[in-house]
Amino acid sequence: MKRIKVLKSLVFATRLLAASIPALVHAESSQPIKVGIMHSLSGTMAISETSLKDVALMTIEEINKSGGVMGRQLEPVVVDPASNWPLFAEKARQLLTQDKVAVVFGCWTSVSRKSVLPVFEELNGLLFYPVQYEGEEMQKNVFYTGAAPNQQAIPAVEYLMSAEGGGAKRFFLLGTDYVYPRTTNKILRAFLHSKGVQDSNINEVYTPFGHSDYQTIVGDIKKFAEGGKTAVISTINGDSNVPFYKELGNQGLKATDVPVVAFSVGEEELRGIDTKPLVGNLAAWNYFMSLKNPTNDAFKKEWFAYVQEHNLPGGDKRVTNDPMEATYVGMHIWKQAVEKAGTTDVDKVIEAAYGQKFNAPCGFEEEMDANHHLHKPVMIGEIRPDGQFNVVWKTKGTIRAQPWSPFVPGNENKPDHLASLLPLDLGTGVATADASNH
Amino acid sequence: MRSFLGSLGLALLVLVGGSLSVRALTADDLKPLAEDDFGAKSQALERIIAAGDATALRLLEAMNQENVVATSDDRVLIQDGETLKDPITGAPVTVKAGDAQPITLNNLLRARVASGLSGLRLQAPDRAVREKAMNDLFREPDPAAKLLIEAARNKETDPVLKSKLDQLWALTALQDPDPSKRLQAVQLIAERKDPQMRSLLMPLVAQNKDGTYAESDGKVRAAANDALKAIAFEEWKIEMAGTLFAGLSLGSILLLAALGLAITYGLIGVINMAHGEFLMIGAYATYLVQEFFRSHLPSAIDWYPAAAVPASFLAAAAAGFILERGILRFLYGRPLETLLSTFGISLVLIQLVRIIFGAQNVEVSNPSWMNGGIALMPNLTLPFNRITIMVFALVVVGIASIVLNRTRLGLYIRATTQNRRMAACSGIRTWQVDSYAFAFGAGIAGLGGCALSQIGNVGPDLGQNYIIDSFMVVVLGGVGQLAGTIIGAMGLGVISKVIEPFWGAVLAKIAVLILIVLFIQKRPRGLFALKGRSVEV
Numbered sequence: 001m002k003r004i005k006v007l008k009s010l011v012f013a014t015r016l017l018a019a020s021i022p023a024l025v026h027a028e029s030s031q032p033i034k035v036g037i038m039h040s041l042s043g044t045m046a047i048s049e050t051s052l053k054d055v056a057l058m059t060i061e062e063i064n065k066s067g068g069v070m071g072r073q074l075e076p077v078v079v080d081p082a083s084n085w086p087l088f089a090e091k092a093r094q095l096l097t098q099d100k101v102a103v104v105f106g107c108w109t110s111v112s113r114k115s116v117l118p119v120f121e122e123l124n125g126l127l128f129y130p131v132q133y134e135g136e137e138m139q140k141n142v143f144y145t146g147a148a149p150n151q152q153a154i155p156a157v158e159y160l161m162s163a164e165g166g167g168a169k170r171f172f173l174l175g176t177d178y179v180y181p182r183t184t185n186k187i188l189r190a191f192l193h194s195k196g197v198q199d200s201n202i203n204e205v206y207t208p209f210g211h212s213d214y215q216t217i218v219g220d221i222k223k224f225a226e227g228g229k230t231a232v233i234s235t236i237n238g239d240s241n242v243p244f245y246k247e248l249g250n251q252g253l254k255a256t257d258v259p260v261v262a263f264s265v266g267e268e269e270l271r272g273i274d275t276k277p278l279v280g281n282l283a284a285w286n287y288f289m290s291l292k293n294p295t296n297d298a299f300k301k302e303w304f305a306y307v308q309e310h311n312l313p314g315g316d317k318r319v320t321n322d323p324m325e326a327t328y329v330g331m332h333i334w335k336q337a338v339e340k341a342g343t344t345d346v347d348k349v350i351e352a353a354y355g356q357k358f359n360a361p362c363g364f365e366e367e368m369d370a371n372h373h374l375h376k377p378v379m380i381g382e383i384r385p386d387g388q389f390n391v392v393w394k395t396k397g398t399i400r401a402q403p404w405s406p407f408v409p410g411n412e413n414k415p416d417h418l419a420s421l422l423p424l425d426l427g428t429g430v431a432t433a434d435a436s437n438h
Numbered sequence: 439m440r441s442f443l444g445s446l447g448l449a450l451l452v453l454v455g456g457s458l459s460v461r462a463l464t465a466d467d468l469k470p471l472a473e474d475d476f477g478a479k480s481q482a483l484e485r486i487i488a489a490g491d492a493t494a495l496r497l498l499e500a501m502n503q504e505n506v507v508a509t510s511d512d513r514v515l516i517q518d519g520e521t522l523k524d525p526i527t528g529a530p531v532t533v534k535a536g537d538a539q540p541i542t543l544n545n546l547l548r549a550r551v552a553s554g555l556s557g558l559r560l561q562a563p564d565r566a567v568r569e570k571a572m573n574d575l576f577r578e579p580d581p582a583a584k585l586l587i588e589a590a591r592n593k594e595t596d597p598v599l600k601s602k603l604d605q606l607w608a609l610t611a612l613q614d615p616d617p618s619k620r621l622q623a624v625q626l627i628a629e630r631k632d633p634q635m636r637s638l639l640m641p642l643v644a645q646n647k648d649g650t651y652a653e654s655d656g657k658v659r660a661a662a663n664d665a666l667k668a669i670a671f672e673e674w675k676i677e678m679a680g681t682l683f684a685g686l687s688l689g690s691i692l693l694l695a696a697l698g699l700a701i702t703y704g705l706i707g708v709i710n711m712a713h714g715e716f717l718m719i720g721a722y723a724t725y726l727v728q729e730f731f732r733s734h735l736p737s738a739i740d741w742y743p744a745a746a747v748p749a750s751f752l753a754a755a756a757a758g759f760i761l762e763r764g765i766l767r768f769l770y771g772r773p774l775e776t777l778l779s780t781f782g783i784s785l786v787l788i789q790l791v792r793i794i795f796g797a798q799n800v801e802v803s804n805p806s807w808m809n810g811g812i813a814l815m816p817n818l819t820l821p822f823n824r825i826t827i828m829v830f831a832l833v834v835v836g837i838a839s840i841v842l843n844r845t846r847l848g849l850y851i852r853a854t855t856q857n858r859r860m861a862a863c864s865g866i867r868t869w870q871v872d873s874y875a876f877a878f879g880a881g882i883a884g885l886g887g888c889a890l891s892q893i894g895n896v897g898p899d900l901g902q903n904y905i906i907d908s909f910m911v912v913v914l915g916g917v918g919q920l921a922g923t924i925i926g927a928m929g930l931g932v933i934s935k936v937i938e939p940f941w942g943a944v945l946a947k948i949a950v951l952i953l954i955v956l957f958i959q960k961r962p963r964g965l966f967a968l969k970g971r972s973v974e975v
Binding site: 205212213247250256277382390 | 811894899942
């Protein structure tokens, strides 16, 4: 408590100082703004996270070319937490205290996010987190630009239950054994109960990380499917997906019989694997590379130009995917918020971010809500032989995130959005965000 | 199964039933296929299936192969190689470049296209086509095909096909208002003993809330009960056979992974933590051979494994030879240092591969003859890639045992293992034997890697996933005996697969580890302990 007071008075003092000495302000305003980028560039997560670092650097370059933020250039500070969760916390501390970055874009796995949270809270930093996750979190210092469960998992299950999606009656929940699949499946089970699906029609199975023998599980799916129209909801993470889909194909289980919808399989994961056995299976995301709209065309063009210019490995085989889009959108939302606030001060930027809108490559205008999550459209894509997705279904508009899922007991009394931070502009940002919802 | 699909199909049939045997398809009928509306698309599809003429057949075949495109002004065309054709007249059509986009079907529509196509093919003049259509309909029973099945049933003359059609008809006749027809249908279904039919029969024996039966006719109910019992027994048989196959298949993978280790650790006594990396080298050699075939011999791509097998052996054997000559020979007799240095080497090898090939997994695809499988029983398909690997494991074990027991090198290896000094006295260059034996073990690991590339991922970490399993097999089987390794691998495979359905994959792994620990308490030297003078040395 004491520290916060000291901090606050410090902030106040600087502000006073800044206001009284215009020359100093001028000197500061020509300095570049430092932006932290914290993604694993080595270790197991490097496969997924390297692209996010690349797209973040691309966006910084784009913003700098168009005049920077408030006339100041952005200066990226890239760190490599090496897929090592405690190292994430150390690197975050380094970014905030030594490099004094204004904002950090980073993390992929939920466990890495959980490990940096206390650091951002303690030092009052700002983190933009770009990956779909299990929800159950709404933290003042974090903006979540990926999907909450009601923006990915639940619409996907609704689709599978609809006539169009095949009218599934039984659900095989298959996942890797860690927090994201377990929480997601807990939410899904409660959701299915609310739709009248009984426990006897739900089967929940977990496999260890790196599991490669799916014979028994595919056999179980077949047996389970005898009891009625079945869909598999897969939260299998990482490269276990390849042996799983291979086994499905070889045992003759086709997507037309038992569709598999995956929440962690995107364009990047399909790169460099044999996609033949996967064709026709589904994935739920908020963005697909194959979307046809002018914003996405421009985004892809910019990306490939960047890849070529910087001679990135992979060349023209590189792809764009959902978390990359979320990184891109997040950085623009932050830019707009800083410009609205007229400062990079974390509390003011947070306040200004509420209600910021951006025309995202997914073809919709996405808005940052006072619950720190983006309003996002939901899309279901079918895997094509070339490793891209055909969008077979999408929501008409964007959907507001529910980070506290109503399907998790105990969430009823959780706040709908975060209270305003600055007493002076009480509620304005919140009010606009709410008004746009109803 | 598919009960919902069935009712949807039936509803749609009723919708279009009136126009069933009438006018031919027009371009307007096809237009909705080009739109995004799922309902309109599915109605257009039903209209095409109901038309049932040559145009419909042509269209469905094209849709089945995803060869139907739509132009921006909603004209639906069939793509035939480079040319576009009008589906109704069959005349070639030209459109602006890039204007024709493939129409998107979702899984539901795709299934309906397949079943509609099978339904129409039931009356094809060619017997083989008819039979295939019937088998397809069995695999994907679709009550919406009832009318087509009935039409075909009246015409079919071939007795074998006729009985198949009878059974197909039975699938659609379970809800017939006439009890005698229902009884006939249940009896026909019972003959097939197909577990997939269970969900069709279940409603017949179900009890309503007030205690009355959903099926009013007692005879039908009794027949359905008998059929369900027969199916349950059949299912049990399938499950047993499936578990056994899965266990043996997992066992043969463990065997391939562990056999090299059984030679290097079992015979020479080197605790080689870099063993997994020999597997990886074998897998990457397979990848390189595949890439070579892709760029230079694309016509023979299906036979790249024939070249990949020797290549992976040689690559891993060469790496093993260098490792033994360069490092390990200085460390003989110092097991702890060997353990640590080979662990270091494994890290170096992993990073080396990461630098050369990148951190991403590389794509090794199965040759086309390895895709799919044999449907042994309904609901039990044995995948070709797993069968191939089981056969391959047998061959590799055969080769290893011939080399060890029937060749001069094998004789030297065994002599050196049993009594090094005596062997040296008889003129064997023991240092050379060590090198060759180690290279041979590494080469066998390379073969294992080649096999693993066909079922799992090929990446820098590939070996890490198998090193623990390999040691488990060798320790369980007993050091220094090939037979022990074989039985250890197969035993571990079958036990894991028997436990897995009950406890899940995570607990099964733990249970197997505990079992091994307990077993080692009882028999510290494994299943087959080598008896001989040198054992205690």
